[in-house]
Amino acid sequence: MVHRLDPLVLRHTHRIPRPTGPVGEGAVAAQQFDATLMSVGFKLSAQLLEHLSGLAEEAVVDTAVRTLGTVREMVGDHVRHNAYFIDFPANVPDTFDFWMRCIAEALADDSTRESTLEQLSTGVVNLLTLPSYGNYRHTYAEMLTHHDELIAVAGDRMTVLHLGGAPDDELTSLYLALAGSTTPLGEDVLRDLKDLAGHCADGPQPDQISVRENRAVVNEARLKAGSGLLLDTVTDVLRLACALAGGDVGLQEPTRLRGISRAARRALLAGLDEVVGAAPAKLADVHAHREMWKRLGERLHPHEYPQWPHAADVFAVARGEKEARTFDSRVEELHARLDPTGAAALLKAAPGKLLRSLDRLLRSAVTQDESDAVVAAAEQVVPDVSGRVLLSVRQHLHNRAEATGEQRVFVNRSGRAWVTEDTRRPVFAPECKRMITAIDAELRRRLPAADHLLIDPDVLDVALPLSGKATTSGLGVLPRGSISPVDGDLLRFFVYWKQTARSTDYDLSAALLAPDYSTISWLSYTNLVDVGGAHSGDITNAPDGASEFIDLRLDAVRGTCIVPQVDIYSGEGFEEVEESFFGFMLRGTEQQGRPFEPRTVRMKSDLRGPGRIALPLVFLRGADGRWRAKWLHLYLTGSPSYNTVEGNRVTVAMLMRAIVDHEQLTVRYLVELMTGSATTVTVWDGKTVPAGPVTYIGLERPEKLHPGSRIVTPENLRDLIPE
Incomplete structure (x- = not known):
């Protein structure tokens, strides 16, 4: 039986609930299904391909139709991505020449000649009044005729889809995992949980919903x-x-x-x-x-x-008719009396609050005895604090500067970011080290023992998802602060948006920064071509959806930092449009293909946040010359309209300076805690699968793992967070 919620299972687990139907000869249809999936960067596992091959052709086709619709949406291939310049990335004109051509065409048009001449007499021309500017001059089909077929290479993304259990079992398992999560979920995932909770209300429930x-x-x-x-x-x-x-x-x-x-x-x-x-x-x-x-x-x-x-x-x-004194007011009373020792003693009744207040308490301590008393109180309650809070405090203490005057970054639950000077008193190293030791020991005690760890090295620098609100929905999306390698010759960003009710203009741009985060150059509608890069052209209205692209040849990029951003120039916000998403592709120089090729997409994330400027991630060139991506998922307030990459230079530079060097707790940290003297650790080479059960932690689930294995991938990375 097909259930309307089956796409949730596919999106969250990369499993297809076990297809059912009459037995038959479905091998040919299954192979065709697999080939079609590969064209958009997905593939059937050997077990799933074998299962489908044993079903009747009708059952395979029905599964293929449902699955293809879901995976195309996951990667952003459910819409048509046109480009303003039909040959992009080839033949993109110089910005000034392009603008002059738009003006010449407006002067040749009887309906716009007079208004254009009037603007020219003032010395300023509004590009939006020129008929050939900002709107597609060709159809999607016409654009396709200007591009050769993509040449497939081994480095193209291939996401494997696995065979799941019975549909109701898969839905129940997903419901229990999301409802029982020890970390908050993002808004999109919370909506999925709502659908699952309605379906599973009469079934098994989590032991605890924290x-x-x-x-x-x-x-x-x-x-x-x-x-x-x-x-x-x-x-x-x-x-x-x-x-x-x-x-x-x-x-x-x-x-x-x-x-x-x-x-x-x-x-x-x-x-x-x-x-x-x-x-x-x-x-x-x-x-x-x-x-x-x-x-x-x-x-x-x-x-x-x-x-x-x-x-x-x-x-x-x-209404104020009945008195109920708060616990926090009693704590504040002690702070007002400059009594951090008394405040710490009182906060022992609320262990989580004590740990979250630790920085303030240590800043308030004047003598060493007071500092020792605060740390002692915190050490006593560590066993009673949730794992998520322990990890958050541990990360904070690791990054805590001993000297004042540095910049401090704030990011709220919605991803809105701002930077200010750090004027706090220092928290000294001995206290930090003592607390870090206590937290490490407690987390090591809580983590499950693993006889055999199978580790994909690419997952080690993925940040722990201490909150689902530190990421977004999409494909290949990692938590804020994660670092992942970038292997490819050409880096291509894309943004797509479709307005709901009024004309909306989003602008994709990329700032190229020096090691000191000063701006070297940028690519945007105001600078279409730069060394090693090109912009696909400005689209200013999206009633049927619109796309913009930036293409960069990485070996030609000046500077050490690439900051892609999406600016709302005018119209509806990210949470108002019908749909909006950002992503990037990696290609080889020989691959050719359309501006958007789903199998080359490494990441596609929804843009659904506050503010008028989105900063999804930043690309950093290391001392070894290799490029890496650091995930941000941030939004800046910006201006109500007319946001541009040039106008954001100072703000973006301050933010990059403050956040790039901020260290997150990563999977590497928990793996080191889980590794005991009796633990066998194997680095996954992409080929050899151990014979027995393992705890596998990686970016993609390998095939043919022992059925008793525990598997952790980005889709369920939250399961690593101890309770």
């Missing part, structure tokens, strides 16, 4: 299914109310709390009553979201339900 946003999504499904709710704080109830209203369960954005049914109102009030009745001190949590609680009270009418008096207390606290 991430609050996940719990809200699961509670919404449980409420609709008539199951019991999972609540242990009053904020859980508020998150559930936001989920029912179709709002933000992360409580970062305001939600209009409406459309809550009577049955749901009763469930929310009953849940509040039970939580507060069991622990009245939890009323203090109301203060964090007081205004939202007031609005929710207007919808729930707690006065109509006297059987739940503790629920009414929640809204009395929100």
